[in-house]
Amino acid sequence: MIRAALSPLLLLLLVSWASRGEAAPDQDEIDCLPGLEKQPDFQQYSGYLRASDNKHFHYWFVQSQKDPKNSPVVLWLNGGPGCSSLDGFLTEHGPFLIQPDGITLKYNPYSWNLIANMLYIESPAGVGFSYSDDKTYVTNDTEVAQNNYEALKDFFRLFPEYKDNKLFLTGESYAGIYIPTLAVLVMQDPSMNLQGLAVGNGLSSYEQNDNSLVYFAYYHGLLGNRLWTLLQTHCCSQNKCNFYDNRDPGCVNNLQEVSRIVSNSGLNIYNLYAPCAGGVPGTDRYEDTLVIHDFGNIFTRLPLKRTFHKALLLRSGDKVRMDPPCTNTTAPSTYLNNPYVRKALHIPEKLPRWDMCNLLVNLQYRRLYQSMNSQYLKLLSSQKYQILLYNGDVDMACNFMGDEWFVDSLNQKVRSCWAVGAGVPGVALSCRGHTWRRLQS
Ligand SMILES: *[C@@H]1O[C@H](CO)[C@@H](O)[C@H](O)[C@H]1NC(C)=O
Ligand SMILES: *[C@@H]1O[C@H](CO)[C@@H](O)[C@H](O)[C@H]1NC(C)=O
Numbered sequence: 001m002i003r004a005a006l007s008p009l010l011l012l013l014l015v016s017w018a019s020r021g022e023a024a025p026d027q028d029e030i031d032c033l034p035g036l037e038k039q040p041d042f043q044q045y046s047g048y049l050r051a052s053d054n055k056h057f058h059y060w061f062v063q064s065q066k067d068p069k070n071s072p073v074v075l076w077l078n079g080g081p082g083c084s085s086l087d088g089f090l091t092e093h094g095p096f097l098i099q100p101d102g103i104t105l106k107y108n109p110y111s112w113n114l115i116a117n118m119l120y121i122e123s124p125a126g127v128g129f130s131y132s133d134d135k136t137y138v139t140n141d142t143e144v145a146q147n148n149y150e151a152l153k154d155f156f157r158l159f160p161e162y163k164d165n166k167l168f169l170t171g172e173s174y175a176g177i178y179i180p181t182l183a184v185l186v187m188q189d190p191s192m193n194l195q196g197l198a199v200g201n202g203l204s205s206y207e208q209n210d211n212s213l214v215y216f217a218y219y220h221g222l223l224g225n226r227l228w229t230l231l232q233t234h235c236c237s238q239n240k241c242n243f244y245d246n247r248d249p250g251c252v253n254n255l256q257e258v259s260r261i262v263s264n265s266g267l268n269i270y271n272l273y274a275p276c277a278g279g280v281p282g283t284d285r286y287e288d289t290l291v292i293h294d295f296g297n298i299f300t301r302l303p304l305k306r307t308f309h310k311a312l313l314l315r316s317g318d319k320v321r322m323d324p325p326c327t328n329t330t331a332p333s334t335y336l337n338n339p340y341v342r343k344a345l346h347i348p349e350k351l352p353r354w355d356m357c358n359l360l361v362n363l364q365y366r367r368l369y370q371s372m373n374s375q376y377l378k379l380l381s382s383q384k385y386q387i388l389l390y391n392g393d394v395d396m397a398c399n400f401m402g403d404e405w406f407v408d409s410l411n412q413k414v415r416s417c418w419a420v421g422a423g424v425p426g427v428a429l430s431c432r433g434h435t436w437r438r439l440q441s
Contacts, residue, residue, distance in 0.1 A: 024043070024045060024158065024159050024161070025045065025047065025158045025159075027047070027346070028045040028046060028047030028061075028158070028346060029043060029044070029045050030044045030045060030046050030344055030345065030346075031344070032344060033096075033105070033341075033344050034103075034338065034340045034341050034344060035096075035098075035103055035104050035105035035335065035341070036096060036105050040062075040095060040096075041065070042062060042063040042064065042065050042068070042095070042113065043062075043063045043068075044060070044061065044062045044063065044095075045059075045060070045061045046058070046059065046060045046061070046344075046345040046346055046347075047059065047158075047346050048346075049121065049150075049151040049152075049154040049155055049158070050150065050151070050154045051123070051124075051125065051130075051147035051148070051150050051151040051154075052146075052147055052150060054132050054133035054134055055124075055125040055130070055131075055132045055133075055147055056125070056130060056131055056132070056133075057121050057122060057123055057124075057125070057130045057147070057148075057151045058121070058122045058128060058129035058130045058345075058347070059119060059120065059121045059122075059151070059155065060086065060089060060119075060120045060345070061117070061118070061119050061120070061155070061159070062094070062095050062113045062117070062118050062120075063113065063117055064113055064114075064115060064116055064117045064118075065095075065111075065113055065114050065115075066114060066115055068117055069161075069165075070165070071115060071116050071117050071165065072116050072117065072165055072166035072167065072168055072195065073116070073117045073119060073162050073165045073166070073167050073168070074112060074116040074117065074118050074119065074167075074168045074169075074170055075119045075121065075152065075167070075168070075169050075170060075171075076088050076089075076093075076112075076118060076119065076120050076121075076170050076171060077121060077123060077148070077169075077170075077171035077175040077178050077179065078171065078172060078173065078174075078175060079171065079172060079173030079174025079175045079176070079177075079178070079202075079203070079295075079297075080127070080173070080174050080295050080357055080358075080361070080362055080365075081124070081144075081174050081295065081361060081362055081365040081367075082126070082127055082295065082322070082357045082358045082359065082360075082361035082362035082365065083127065083173075083174075083295070083324065083356060083357040083358075084122050084127050084128035084354070084355075084356055084357070085120045085121055085122050085123070085128070085171075086120060086122060086128055086332065086336065086354075087329075087332065087356055088120060088171075088172070089120045090105075090332045090335065090336075091332060093108070093110065093111060093112040093118075094108060094111060094112075094113070094118070094120070095107065095108055095111040095113045095118075096108060096111075098331045098332050098335050099331065100331050101331070102330060102331040102332075102333070102334025102335050102338075103334070103335065103338075105335075116168075117162060117165065119155060121148065121151055121152075123144060123147065123148055123151070123178070124137070124139045124143075124144045124147060124361060125137060125139070125147070125361075126358050126360065126361040127357075127358050127361055128336075128354055128355070128358075129336075129345070129347050129351055129354055131351060137358070137360055137361045137364060138364045138365075138366070139361070139364070139365060139366070140365065140366035140367070140368050141177055141181055141366070141367060141368040141369055142181075142368055144178060144181075145178070145181035145182050145184075145185055146185070148178060148182045149182055149185040149186060149189075152182075152186065152192070153189075153191075153192075156191070156192065163191065163192070163193075164193055165193060166193055166195040167186070167192055167193050167194050167195060168194075168195055168196050168197060168198065169182055169183050169186065169194070169196075169197045169198075170197060170198040170199070170200075171199060171200070171202070172199065172200040172201050172202060173200075173201055173202065173203060173297070173397060173398055174202075174203055174295065174297060175199065175202060176199050176201075176202020176203035176204050176372065176398060177202075177203055177367075177369060177372065179197050179198075179199050179202070180197065180199075180372045180375035180376055180379065181369070181372075181375055183197050183375070183379055183385075184375050184378055184379065187378075187379060187382060187384075187385070194384075194385065195385065195386060196385045196386030196387055196388070197379070197385065197386075197387055197388070198387075198388040198389075198390065199388070199389050199390075200390050200391065200392070201390075201391050201392055201395045201397065201398040201399075201400075201403070202389065202398055202403065203297050203398050204371065204372045204376075204389070204398075204402070204403055204406040205370065205371040205372065205373065205402065205405075205406045205409075206244065206297075206300055206301075206370050206371070207244040207245075207370065207371070208371075208402040208403075208405045208406050208409070209297070209298060209398060209399070209402040210243050210244040210298060210299055210300075210301075210402075211241065211242070211243050211244055211402070211405075212399055212401035212402035212404075212405055213243070213258075213262065213298060213396060213399055213402065214231065214235075214241070214243040214255075214258055215401065216396060216399045216401055217258060217261065217262055217396070220272060222261055222262065222267070223258060223261065227254060227257060227258070230250070230254045231243070231251070231254050231255070231258070233250070234246075234248050234250035234251035234253075234254055235248065235251040235254070235255070243255060243258075244301060245301040252302060252303065255299060255302055256302060258299075259298070259299045259302060262298070262396055263298065263325060263396075265280065266279065266280035266326075267326075267396070268325075268326040269325055269326065269395075269396045269397050270324070270325075270326070270327070270395055270396075270397055271392075271394050271395065272394045272395075272396060273394055274326070275326075276325075276326035277326050277327055277328035278323075278326065278328065295322075295324075295357070295362050296362065297397060297398070298396075298397065300367075322355075322357045322358065322359035322362060323356060323357065324356065324357060327356075329355070329356040332356060333353075333354060333355065333356065336354040337353050337354050342354075371406075372406075373406075373409065373410065376410055377410065380410065380412065389403050389406075389407055391403050391404075
């Protein structure tokens with residue numbers, strides 16, 4: 001009865017009002033994504049968010065497969081700096097994973113969008129399909145946090161129907177810096193319903209990351225006793241070792257050897273027990289080998305020749321491809337550079353090819369924080385957020401022990417200890433030696 005009473009004019013008004021303020025942007029909706037046998041039941045969007053006056057961040061948003069209206073919004077960022085969050089999408093926890101042929105997508109039974117509205121943003125400008133009008137890709141931690149915050153605001157402007165949903169900020173590796181610095185901005189914005197953050201194998205403190213890595217390497221059998229004894233002699237005194245910013249020339253020499261073993265000897269720095277795609281890198285010669293230590297995240301204080309980087313930069317114009325060490329990016333690159341895929345994702349034709357990581361962004365990136373200590377303490381002190389730091393135990397780029405030491409250094413009250421004996425309630429054998437811990441304020 002009531003419906004019958006609505007005049008056609010009122011209906012028309014309702015419809016036009018809805019499409020202006022309350023609905024997702026039609027032009028960004030992905031109608032048909034190449035590579036899938038069957039298009040998904042959930043909606044997905046790809047387009048651009050305004051990160052500043054001249055920076056445009058590419059986003060890919062996939063609705064939750066379960067009750068999107070009441071599911072949280074979860075932002076995901078990969079690290080580098082300089083690497084694309086579509087790595088997370090296509091090879092980790094997106095709804096479909098790229099297959100080795102670079103053409104086919106397969107549904108992922110462990111996709112995070114089973115229960116969350118997932119927002120993947122390529123950040124900063126210069127990464128993946130994100131760009132800046134002036135093509136300047138020099139940036140720093142403060143600017144990136146601000147840009148990510150602006151992009152997130154723009155997302156909620158485009159998708160106002162999600163602005164009251166719970167919001168979680170997540171990422172891995174160098175996003176160990178991006179996520180807490182962004183969270184500190186978001187927590188001050190009452191228009192966003194921030195509930196928590198999660199960081200996987202994140203860079204939390206360079207000092208703790210380097211110091212723990214040497215122990216990780218020794219106790220995983222990567223360093224011989226001769227090298228270990230030399231490290232003890234030159235880097236340690238009074239039972240305290242400094243593998244981070246030690247100036248002792250003997251220590252520096254031996255740390256360079258550790259660095260070579262960990263990141264340039266054919267071991268996969270992201271998974272000690274996985275093969276290294278592409279095999280053992282060239283040679284050990286420091287002079288002309290491109291020594292990338294996980295994008296410069298480990299042993300940052302160690303003097304290393306960077307001349308090769310500069311020469312490479314000078315030779316190769318404005319887009320320099322860099323693959324993460326031991327990682328084969330052929331399949332995702334093939335897929336994302338397919339013109340039909342780019343069209344489906346609404347990528348402007350003028351943009352250059354998609355690469356997993358952009359070396360120029362990485363090399364020109366200015367790191368401003370040595371530790372995320374004050375950011376986490378600020379977030380914890382509000383007593384409002386759930387914070388999860390989780391680690392896989394065989395990653396050496398940001399190893400579990402460094403993050404564990406970092407969490408310990410925050411001096412929070414321990415609510416419940418790590419337990420061996422899964423499924424046995426109440427078993428709490430130890431608070432030490434675990435690979436992840438949940439922080440709760
Ligand atoms: C990388 O993966 C592609 C398939 O996606 C394969 O054809 C190629 O041989 C691989 N390259 C290396 C170096 O493993
Ligand atoms: C970070 O980048 C912004 C924007 O370019 C700049 O204004 C700021 O001075 C930079 N901060 C530092 C400490 O370099």
